[in-house]
Amino acid sequence: MRRRLRTRRLLKWAGTVACVLVLAVLALSTGWSLRYVGSPVCLDVVGGGVTVDRARGAEVAKLRPSVRGYWDLMTLPQINAPVWRLTWGIWDHYMLGRVWAFILPLWIPFFILLIPTALLWRLDRRRFPAGHCQECGYDLTGNVSGRCPECGTVINPKQAQRASTAEPRRGGGE
DSSP: OHHHHHHHHHHHHHHHHHHHHHHHHHHHTTTEEEEEEESSOEEEEETTEEEEEHHHHHHHHHHOTTOOEEEEEEEOSSOOOOOOSOEEEEEEETTTEEEEEEEEETHHHHHHHHHHHHHHHHHTOOOOOTTBOTTTOOBOTTOOSSBOTTTOOBOOHHHHHHHHHSOOOOOTTO
16 A cells, blocks of 8 residues: 555656656747757757657768767747647658658647646545544544644634534444
8 A cells, every 4th residue: 555655656746747847848949949860860849849850860861971960959030830739741752752750749748647647646635534633634533722632733613623523433342
């Protein structure tokens, strides 16, 4: 049980960090372009999407065969049109042969990560029944001090009233 809770907590925080990173890349890609140009493919992060393009990679391979690949980071003088939908295609390009491209908008992986992360946050909430301290779960039956004796949290009057009117637990010896 404890191991499962630890795994759930770890996945919850890993999902949160991944969502924040994808959101940051999405926000930065509207004004910046990060490009990797290699011999088989070219990878662009620009306009809120990730583009994998074999045409530019094939050009680099033909024009500069000694270049293995390089990274390029540049600011964009104008704001790019945002990428909203998945796009892919295979076509014949003059002198390059058959090429392909794939565009993935970053909002898609963001929501794919967000939904299970939100569910994990919801599952990890502490739920204590009425008449118990909502911080530590201590049974407040009969408590009139206004504080939880276990953790010292101030108890609101409604919670204290529910605790004092709650049915006392019965022992097994009756």
